[in-house]
Amino acid sequence: MSDLLLTKENLTWRDIAREVAEKHIRPIAAEYDRRQEYPWEAAKALASAGLFGTWIPKEYGGSAGETPVLDLCLVVEELSRVCGGMGVGFAVNALGSFPILLAGTDEQKQRYLPDVAAGRRLIAFCLSEKMAGSDAGSMATRAVKDGDHFVISGEKKWTTNGGVAEIYSVFAVTDPNSRSRRISAFVVEKGMPGFSIGKIEDKMGIRCIPVVETIFDQVRVGPANLLGGREGYGFKHAMETLDHARPGVAAQAVGLAQGALDYALHWVSRRVQFGAPLSSQGQIQGRLADMQAKVSAARHLVHAAALNIDRGASNIGFLAAQAKLFATNAAMEVTTEAVQLFGGYGFMKDYPIEKFMRDAKITQIYEGTNEIQRLVISRNLIKSAMHMDHLAPYCPMPWLDNKQKPN
Numbered sequence: 001m002s003d004l005l006l007t008k009e010n011l012t013w014r015d016i017a018r019e020v021a022e023k024h025i026r027p028i029a030a031e032y033d034r035r036q037e038y039p040w041e042a043a044k045a046l047a048s049a050g051l052f053g054t055w056i057p058k059e060y061g062g063s064a065g066e067t068p069v070l071d072l073c074l075v076v077e078e079l080s081r082v083c084g085g086m087g088v089g090f091a092v093n094a095l096g097s098f099p100i101l102l103a104g105t106d107e108q109k110q111r112y113l114p115d116v117a118a119g120r121r122l123i124a125f126c127l128s129e130k131m132a133g134s135d136a137g138s139m140a141t142r143a144v145k146d147g148d149h150f151v152i153s154g155e156k157k158w159t160t161n162g163g164v165a166e167i168y169s170v171f172a173v174t175d176p177n178s179r180s181r182r183i184s185a186f187v188v189e190k191g192m193p194g195f196s197i198g199k200i201e202d203k204m205g206i207r208c209i210p211v212v213e214t215i216f217d218q219v220r221v222g223p224a225n226l227l228g229g230r231e232g233y234g235f236k237h238a239m240e241t242l243d244h245a246r247p248g249v250a251a252q253a254v255g256l257a258q259g260a261l262d263y264a265l266h267w268v269s270r271r272v273q274f275g276a277p278l279s280s281q282g283q284i285q286g287r288l289a290d291m292q293a294k295v296s297a298a299r300h301l302v303h304a305a306a307l308n309i310d311r312g313a314s315n316i317g318f319l320a321a322q323a324k325l326f327a328t329n330a331a332m333e334v335t336t337e338a339v340q341l342f343g344g345y346g347f348m349k350d351y352p353i354e355k356f357m358r359d360a361k362i363t364q365i366y367e368g369t370n371e372i373q374r375l376v377i378s379r380n381l382i383k384s385a386m387h388m389d390h391l392a393p394y395c396p397m398p399w400l401d402n403k404q405k406p407n
């Protein structure tokens, strides 16, 4: 959205994030990417600026205003504009805390959210497994009841911020015989006996942020750690969480695309070939225009999805999936084009642009691959086709009588 459509509060969060990003993240982004090391000093700067409280209500120690998800997206975009790794390293705290926020008991919210909001403890999300990626419902991690406690055993895959996070929202099977009430959600804390970090992944992008396997070897948790105090609602909580969090990934993609466009624009305006800056060539101008239009369209979709979530719309999964699908594809296209505009220099690690392309790739994959986003969108679309009878007079279908409608 243009600045005129954003509130004063939205602009304040965006400007704070922009300042922290320029001062504390841009100068170190390449180095931490090379070292694959979590940038603790930058995270401390985000915490000092109050950014971890953006989406958490005031009663739980945060500073959420009227539009917490939109504010979260504005912050994630600004961080990702300078470093996609730090963008997701921040956003994943929303992914990890949404289950508690959306489904936790008041006691669970009071116990965990103030620490997250203050940036004192990071929080992560453990859903995927080696054999259960897109098909999240087929997970094998078990939580077996023992008295009023649960014993969690299994391995999770691709836990972003695993190891640096101290709190984990974990999904496990409590009733293997049930179809729709199979899975429950738990909160597990670092240091609980049996919980450990397994393989630390060596990644193409977002390299400053750890992505790991998390291992649960008979981790015993009490009833107070069963999310919402209810068994059987874990899959629903996971899906609702993803509906809330996917605009954050889309915002990460917008930030990456914008950041790559910034560098590309700077480059083509100064790089002289054939006696003139590249930007004087018509074919370069046309490509810049296409890149800008993609960034703007993606940003509008992200803001629309976020605002709908903030205003309590019912079809948020549909909107979130569109924002994620479009914005992450736009990020891949724009960052690839930016590398091309840098020519031979773009391929070299001496310049910041190749990192944007590497960081962008994962946005098309995590928090639901874009194939899954298409599935969510098309399922919603096909359902809505049942409400299109007003078109029937214009589309005669002699093979259907009134009793034979498609189902």
Ligand code: CAA
Pocket: 092, 095, 125, 127, 128, 133, 134, 135, 136, 137, 158, 159, 160, 179, 180, 181, 235, 236, 239, 240, 242, 243, 317, 365, 366, 367, 368, 369, 372, 375, 376
């Ligand atoms: N909100 C609430 N409930 C929902 C829902 C939603 N958005 N979507 C589905 N449900 C409910 C359904 O109503 C149904 O409930 P009942 O059994 O009570 O009827 C139940 O969940 C099962 O629904 P489906 O039959 O639609 O489920 P499915 O097995 O076909 O899967 C899916 C649906 C959309 C494909 C889902 O599995 C999915 O989103 N997969 C992708 C998982 C994903 O995004 N993983 C990424 C993890 S995070 C990550 O990437 C790492 C990181 O740290 C960044």
